[in-house]
Amino acid sequence: MPNSLVAIYPGSFDPPTNGHLDLIARAANLVNHLIVAVLQNTQKNALFTTAERAEMLKEITAHLPNVEIDSFDGLLVDYAARRNANAILRGIRNVSDYEIETQMAILNRRMRAQTETLFLPASAEHSFLSSRMVKEIITLGGDASGFVPEPVMRRLQAKFTTVKR
Ligand code: ADP
Numbered sequence: 155m156p157n158s159l160v161a162i163y164p165g166s167f168d169p170p171t172n173g174h175l176d177l178i179a180r181a182a183n184l185v186n187h188l189i190v191a192v193l194q195n196t197q198k199n200a201l202f203t204t205a206e207r208a209e210m211l212k213e214i215t216a217h218l219p220n221v222e223i224d225s226f227d228g229l230l231v232d233y234a235a236r237r238n239a240n241a242i243l244r245g246i247r248n249v250s251d252y253e254i255e256t257q258m259a260i261l262n263r264r265m266r267a268q269t270e271t272l273f274l275p276a277s278a279e280h281s282f283l284s285s286r287m288v289k290e291i292i293t294l295g296g297d298a299s300g301f302v303p304e305p306v307m308r309r310l311q312a313k314f315t316t317v318k319r
Pocket of ligand 1: 164165166167168171172174243244245246247251275276277280281282283284285297317
C-alpha cells in the first residue's frame with residue numbers, strides 16, 4: 155500500500171479554464187502531490203506556447219501548496235515513471251470524454267501497471283466548458299471572462315489585441 159499519492163494531471167491547457175482550475179483544486183484536496191503537466195505538442199492551432207500555459211497555470215494555482223506545474227513531451231507513462239507518479243488524473247465532462255478517456259486509461263495501464271488513471275467528474279457548472287470553446291468565443295469577439303480565471307483573461311485580451319493589429 156503506497157503511503158503517498160502523487161498524481162499527474164496532463165493536458166493541453168490552451169488556455170487553462172475555470173473547469174481545469176476546479177478539477178485541480180478538488181484533486182489537490184485528495185492527493186499528496188499534484189503535478190499539472192502541460193503537453194508540449196506542436197499543435198498547429200495552438201494559441202499559447204507551452205511556457206505561456208505553464209505561467210498561467212502557476213499564477214492561478216499559486217494558492218495551492220501541493221500543486222506543481224511542469225511540462226512534458228513523449229509518452230505520458232514514461233513521464234509518470236520519471237516523476238514516480240502512481241496516478242494520472244483526468245476530468246470527465248460527458249459520454250465522449252468517458253469513451254476516449256477509458257480507452258487511454260486502459261492503454262496506459264497496459265504500458266505501465268503501476269500508474270492508475272483516476273477520473274473526476276466535471277462540476278455541473280463547468281461541464282460544458284472547453285479550451286476550444288473559449289478560443290472560439292475570443293476569436294469571434296465575444297466575452298469569455300465567465301469561463302477563465304482573471305490572469306488567463308488578461309493574457310487572452312493581450313493576445314487577441316496583438317493578433318488583431
Ligand atoms: P487534452 O488535449 O489532453 O484533452 P485539455 O486541456 O482539453 O487537454 O483537458 C485536460 C483534461 O482536463 C482532460 O482530462 C479534460 O477532460 C479535462 N477538462 C477539460 N475541461 C474541463 C472542464 N470544464 N471540467 C473538468 N475537466 C475538464
